[in-house]
Amino acid sequence: MCNHGRKETETLGTGTDAVVVVYPGRDPGPEHERITHQELARRIARLQNLEFGGEYVPGKYHRPLYLVPRESITTLSEAQKLGINDEQDLFGGVVPYPFVASKAISHPLVSASATAPEGWVRDFAEEVRDAVLPGFTAFSLADAYTAGLRLLDLGPVRVKTVRATAGRGQARISTSDELSHYLDCQDQSEIANHGLVLEQHLEDLTTFSVGQVRLGKLTVSYYGTQRLTRDNSGEEVYGGSDLTVARGNFDALLALDLAADAKLAVAQAQQYDRAANTCYQDFFASRRNYDIARGAAPGGDTRSGVLEQSWRIGGASSAEIAALEAFQADPSLAAICTSSLEVFGAHVQVPPEAEILYQGEDPDLGYMTKCVITRPYG
Incomplete structure (x- = not known):
């Protein structure tokens, strides 16, 4: 059992004179x-x-900050330097080590002697074993090869580079030769620093999004499904999420009329969330999102498991914030449906009720549109 629970600290909050700023961190990201x-x-x-202050400028502020970081804050020293004391100070999360914010923590190492980064908590994998797919995380090419061979006994393997997002950086491996070729093409230092995830490949996949956001006095919890789309290069990538959002915690969400597969996804997300809270000291987050895959394993059995967590602003955040706005505007509202959309190409039609957040020629991805839709529940 994990015994690395977060230390109790005084909740300071940001105060009414705080200014909200976007914190790009070391990587400002695409346009x-x-x-x-x-x-x-x-x-x-x-x-x-609160006042909105644009993008963070070091040394500019003499007031408390509420930060919206592009990525999770991955060291406690950085959080302290920025004045982040608890979840009331940011939209996102703080972790004690960089790997804790990545999909690397979802699976165990392949052996007791496998390479592990500083701070790795081996008990976490046992805590989430029933909530994730069969898989391993490796921090060396040798461990990755051993893990891949073991998983190939179950069928095809999905291999994922840890820092890739939106469905990119993945490969389906069916044979030991394919595994060797894939690993020969990988950057050893990237794997050593960030890890490589290998897990059972599923067919006919549905990806659920389950999450919770706490902002001021508002708490909302949701489940939904993700959509895939083709980007301008023809690659299949994340295309948005359709959410059902309840006012309150996960119990309020489970009180809605959910299908059995959605209830299982919520339960698995809760199990993963509890394990993170108890196994990683000083972790906290105001925005918690979990991707859960459901699909067919070899032999036709249906499997479901958490793929990864997101303790930062993400693809579903426009839908989350639209829900928060609806709940704030109507205190009697108990549930709402919201959707985030990402579409590529200059001539793609978006629904007339959609509110456009971005539309234009991204230097890296080409022409794209990002928008959000709000609809009544039920």
């Missing part, structure tokens, strides 16, 4: 994300009746 994050941060400021 479409920078512009979208600016707009969402502006809405987060409005929800809390």
